[in-house]
Amino acid sequence: MESPSLDPSLPGVRQLQDWIREHTPLHVQLVDGTRLGGSLQWQDPEFLALRPDRDSPLMLVGRKALAVIRPLA
Amino acid sequence: MESPSLDPSLPGVRQLQDWIREHTPLHVQLVDGTRLGGSLQWQDPEFLALRPDRDSPLMLVGRKALAVIRPLA
Amino acid sequence: MESPSLDPSLPGVRQLQDWIREHTPLHVQLVDGTRLGGSLQWQDPEFLALRPDRDSPLMLVGRKALAVIRPLA
Amino acid sequence: MESPSLDPSLPGVRQLQDWIREHTPLHVQLVDGTRLGGSLQWQDPEFLALRPDRDSPLMLVGRKALAVIRPLA
């Protein structure tokens, strides 16, 4: 909640937005070592919304808990 | 305490608000690996209030400690 | 130290204040997994002051280290 | 570095200042589980300066890494 909005000129915000638009399958690693997979639905300043697969409900991932996010190889 | 209020236009705040209104049973994972279950009663900029079951008192969960929050499958 | 004061209109601040006023015995879990028990004496933007029992000195708990706080069952 | 100065009206800042003035022997626990002992020499918004014993050099402890600080029993 530090910032009221995302700055679309930042390359990180744009990269995430690209992955959202292209439904890129992603690997997400959190600071506690948790590994998640899925595609991003949206981002806001506090959360990323990850959908593990087509029939799953959205999962909110705390942006501050993100260690690494990358496309599945 | 970084922000004096929540921004209801953010999709994360709205998603949490939907889960509050619909009493959705949730799975909550914290950055230390703790797993909790329950339904959300309210949110503020610092905490989520989780009620594990109907007869339990409220539990405050530090918003900065959130790693993942999702509906129970 | 992000905020010079607590906002008493926030439900989390009010819930903590209720527990302070009522001397509610609490269970406190920190992000490193430490479990503490006691009643709250005061809160400020950086710390909660916890008194484990009547004859113990105050213990300051970093607010950012809070994962869960709830009444003892 | 979020705040340019400490607010001496906060009870946490005052409690730490009391422990500094009285050379109270303290137990300090960090979010990674590290336990330290010593007396506080000063505080600023980023660090606490801890002196483990009379002949040791100062040790800077990151304020954000603090989980618990309390007098030795």
Added chain:
Amino acid sequence: MESPSLDPSLPGVRQLQDWIREHTPLHVQLVDGTRLGGSLQWQDPEFLALRPDRDSPLMLVGRKALAVIRPLA
């Protein structure tokens, strides 16, 4: 998202920028102990973009999750 932009006068931002320009092979350690290797492509206030090798997609590394970053020996 605390800051809308990076301050190029800071030596840390400049050091990272040097490593980006020179394609320096780097070792990156995160606060959860994860070790990564690669060269930096860009930095923004929230992420570093790391490319593990020439044919890999970019990996976003949360800047707040950084513990140590240094050239490979």
Added chain:
Amino acid sequence: MESPSLDPSLPGVRQLQDWIREHTPLHVQLVDGTRLGGSLQWQDPEFLALRPDRDSPLMLVGRKALAVIRPLA
């Protein structure tokens, strides 16, 4: 990146600056338990630059990842 500059009136910033000027050999402990040694070259609001020994390249240490920093005994 919370703050555009360091405040040289803070005792923590001054202590670090003394250790930089005097090339004091230091022990650095991070919140994940990593132990590093070396002397400080510079500080900025996000990083400390540590040189493990005379012939090593600089290592950037995230200031938020700092748990303890002290002179080697």
